[in-house]
Amino acid sequence: MDTQKRSTEELILEAAQAVFLEKGLAGARMQEIADRAGINKALLHYYFRSKEKLSALIIERAISVILPRVMAVLDTDLELFDKIRLVVDTYLTFVSRNSFLPLFIVNEVNRNPQFFFRTVVDNKRTHLDKFRRQVEEAVAQGRIHPISPAQLFMNVMSLVIFPFLGKPIIQVGLGLSEEEFKREMEHRHTEVAEFVIRAIRA
Amino acid sequence: MDTQKRSTEELILEAAQAVFLEKGLAGARMQEIADRAGINKALLHYYFRSKEKLSALIIERAISVILPRVMAVLDTDLELFDKIRLVVDTYLTFVSRNSFLPLFIVNEVNRNPQFFFRTVVDNKRTHLDKFRRQVEEAVAQGRIHPISPAQLFMNVMSLVIFPFLGKPIIQVGLGLSEEEFKREMEHRHTEVAEFVIRAIRA
């Protein structure tokens, strides 16, 4: 019973995630979710009463799966440059396997920011403090060029996430095949971190 | 008649753009577009027969308003570092005044890449060649660190565009007020270019 129950519930959640990520919240259809989960609409509503509740679950799931990873790395005691290398690699590795996630999250967070506010933030804000102090200290010691932690954080996030959002634009703009794009993205695992480090090293 | 006609058509297009950008393609309602344009649904369909045709127009408009700006700058004869400074400033200035555009474009381009393919690409691909040669030349002359034009292009695009897409994430993550976020974004007009230049300068 337990395995059956969990398996059906998981089946639905996986199908829902897939459909929501592909079509967006407004574009997703409950019928399609049911179809992909191999069940019918009645059972879908039997498990998750409404589309709203289901989508809220998916959003929460999506965010809480990706955000803690970064925060955990930022919170370690690693030396700044190594921390940058690790956060870049961690993030890129994860997102490579979930390449639709960024677009979905960015969308829903923009569409409904206060949801994001409440769910994830309160317990995580402290994590950035260590990173912030670390950057300010490195600047004060003259080890890196003057840069605010906010700017550095934005830059790292941008370099890591954007290529997944802008894939079609980049691919078309540069005339890359699927294979070539993939290869360029793999280069980034090491290149992005070194790019950032060269940019800030004094 | 001419002024009347143009004004109504423009009114609709502006209203449509506003609604599409806010709600996304699937979330936008023809009724709301009509309301915001100060007309009724019948007239809306009288001007633009279907939602599909209207949205196609808006997408094309949105893309063709932002893409040529970057391409034009990349196509100039400016020295590489100055070109980076100009493209960053040009882009940031424009996007600051149209901060919903990136999310909309990224969405629709991901949802329907082949549309983007056909509309914009053919005539523009050549523009990047000059930039590409310029980067390869600078690398060959040892004036900048070895980096592929593709990586550099991705990096600049990322640093410029992403903060607008990830605004809520960044704002909440860093605990910035609206005012503080705005100030950080203004810093970027100069900081991003110098960040990139430091990263590549040999």
Add this chain to the structure above:
DNA sequence: CGCAGATTTAACCAGCTAGTTAAACCATCC
């Protein structure tokens, strides 16, 4: 077996949405 919960089936509803239609209204221009 008989019970309970999971699952299916199929039909249904109410609400919304894109799009249509037809008749009337109004301004402009000839």
Add this chain to the structure above:
DNA sequence: GGATGGTTTAACTAGCTGGTTAAATCTGCG
């Protein structure tokens, strides 16, 4: 004044969507 074309009004449709319902079926378990 009358034709023209933009504009309004209001009612309508056809289709889809989320959600419900009730009865039937299946499944494992005591």
